[in-house]
Amino acid sequence: MDWDQLELNPRVITAVKRGDCRRFFLVNSSSTVQPLFDISEPEVRQELRDCSVLGARAALVSAALQLLRGECPSLEPSHRLSLGCPVLDSLLRGGVPLTGITEIAGESGAGKTQLCMQLCLSVQYPREHGGLGSGAVYICTESAFPSKRLQQLISLQARLRPELPPNLVTSIQFSNNIYIEHAADLEALQVCVSRRVPIMLLRGMVRLVVVDSVAALFRCEFEAKEARERARHLLAFAQSLHRLSQSFSTPVICVNQVTDVVGDSDSARCNFGLVDRRVLPALGITWANQVLVRLMMSPLSGWDAVRAEGSSLVSRRLEVVFAPHLPQAYCICSVGKEGVRGIAVPTQ
Numbered sequence: 001m002d003w004d005q006l007e008l009n010p011r012v013i014t015a016v017k018r019g020d021c022r023r024f025f026l027v028n029s030s031s032t033v034q035p036l037f038d039i040s041e042p043e044v045r046q047e048l049r050d051c052s053v054l055g056a057r058a059a060l061v062s063a064a065l066q067l068l069r070g071e072c073p074s075l076e077p078s079h080r081l082s083l084g085c086p087v088l089d090s091l092l093r094g095g096v097p098l099t100g101i102t103e104i105a106g107e108s109g110a111g112k113t114q115l116c117m118q119l120c121l122s123v124q125y126p127r128e129h130g131g132l133g134s135g136a137v138y139i140c141t142e143s144a145f146p147s148k149r150l151q152q153l154i155s156l157q158a159r160l161r162p163e164l165p166p167n168l169v170t171s172i173q174f175s176n177n178i179y180i181e182h183a184a185d186l187e188a189l190q191v192c193v194s195r196r197v198p199i200m201l202l203r204g205m206v207r208l209v210v211v212d213s214v215a216a217l218f219r220c221e222f223e224a225k226e227a228r229e230r231a232r233h234l235l236a237f238a239q240s241l242h243r244l245s246q247s248f249s250t251p252v253i254c255v256n257q258v259t260d261v262v263g264d265s266d267s268a269r270c271n272f273g274l275v276d277r278r279v280l281p282a283l284g285i286t287w288a289n290q291v292l293v294r295l296m297m298s299p300l301s302g303w304d305a306v307r308a309e310g311s312s313l314v315s316r317r318l319e320v321v322f323a324p325h326l327p328q329a330y331c332i333c334s335v336g337k338e339g340v341r342g343i344a345v346p347t348q
Contacts, residue, residue, distance in 0.1 A: 081208065081251050082130025083115070084122040084161055087342025091320065091331045092293075095130060096251045100292030101241055103214075105256040105281035110297040111316050111335040112255045116210045117150050118339045119253060120178050121157060123208040129164060134207035135177030137197055141189060142216045145180045156338035179206060186217050186233060193240045201248040209244060213255040215282040231286045238290035254291075257282045281321075294321040300332070318342070 080095035089095050096102050096119065104112045120138060125131030138145060154174045158166060179200060183189035189211075200206045218234055245252045258279035281287075281294065288294070298317045318340075319330035333342045 079127060081119065081132060082122050084118050084339065085342045087331055087344055088318065088333065091318065091329060093326060097292060098249045098251055099245050101252045101254055101290060102293040103254050103256050103291045104295050104297060105258060106297035107258055107279060110299055111340055112297055113146065113212055114335050115340045116212055116253055116255060117153055119208060120210065121153060121174050124172050124174055124177050132207040135179065135205055136208035136210060137179045137181060137200055137206045138210045139181045139183055139192055140212055141183050142213055152337060153339050160338040189217060190237065197244060201244065201250060207250050209250060210253045213257055215257040218283060234283065234286055293323040296321050
């Protein structure tokens with residue numbers, strides 16, 4: 001957006017540029033825009049009027065219905081990061097978006113870390129095979145990185161992805177392109193995200209950032225009475241992740257823990273359609289507002305378990321809780337030696 005084309009007060013243009021606003025949306029209230037640029041309300045109203053005139057002249061305005069119908073290809077992402085399985089990619093309409101925070105929430109042992117490691121391998125494939133042709137940085141905040149499990153996934157990549165040329169799978173040195181970082185407290189986590197990770201992104205060493213998990217440190221370093229302080233630090237951390245993702249077109253995957261639903265609590269009312277659940281993603285509405293795509297992995301048992309073709313029982317459910325481009329849906333999947341694989345359940 002060339003703000004110099006607008007007939008505005010130079011002070012207003014300077015404020016808008018300082019706010020790093022590269023796109024604009026037509027809104028009904030100037031109060032929505034005013035806090036972003038620290039300018040007066042009359043100046044904001046004049047700015048919105050000029051933007052609407054300029055946008056109409058240049059045919060830059062797109063209706064929400066056009067986006068829904070897919071009539072604005074220039075605004076649609078041209079590529080997504082594959083999860084390494086056609087069924088899982090179908091659930092997400094191609095895979096993980098390249099910008100924004102994608103959250104994978106679930107109980108302990110649900111398979112969240114398994115899926116993250118699978119993405120760390122998938123990102124290393126060329127773009128024509130669903131990857132980004134680069135490495136990944138994996139930030140651990142809870143426990144040691146499961147290196148033995150990663151080596152097992154690497155050795156069985158040909159089994160997980162039989163559609164790929166065998167020479168391609170064997171030619172990639174997967175373990176050499178995954179960089180492990182450990183953050184024992186919030187200060188170390190912020191330093192890692194704001195200093196070391198940008199250097200790796202600038203050098204083209206990585207194109208995927210994984211934080212496992214985002215809830216661990218924020219839960220243990222703040223007491224219940226410090227909710228406001230925790231929210232402030234959480235927003236600052238989320239903004240750092242958003243800057244990385246937007247600046248380098250890099251997917252950011254955050255693993256999240258879950259919290260028990262007790263009675264008519266605030267978390268129970270903010271369930272985003274997850275009704276009749278005994279657990280919900282942690283960190284509340286403050287963190288949820290920073291997430292672009294929220295996925296949830298849950299164990300299955302009893303009649304909900306589905307038997308795969310000649311294999312053991314499938315015990316996982318991967319669900320889209322919310323996303324701007326996806327409906328609420330789910331698929332059944334298994335966590336095997338070769339990784340997380342979706343199961344195409346035949347319709348009756």
